[in-house]
Amino acid sequence: MSSFCPNCPDQTIVDPPQTVYENYYHPQHVQVIHPVEIIRQHHCVPVYHHCVTYTVKDKMCTVSGLKKKSRKRK
Incomplete structure (x- = not known):
C-alpha cells in the first residue's frame, strides 16, 4: 500500500437555493348544521x-258387568 497522499485544494460548490415551507395551522370555528327530521310511524x-x-255436564254412568238382582215375590 502506498502512503502517498496528495495535497488537494478544498473546493466549495453552492447549489441553487431550495424553498422550504413550514406550515402552521390555526383553528377556525365553522358551524355546520345537520338538520334531522324524525318521522314517527x-x-x-x-x-x-x-x-x-x-261447559261442565254431569252424566250418570252405570258400572258395566253388574246385573240388577230381581226380587222374588212372596
Missing part, C-alpha cells in the same frame, strides 16, 4: 290473546 300489529270457554 305507527303500525297496528295483531297480538293474539287466547280465551278458553268451557
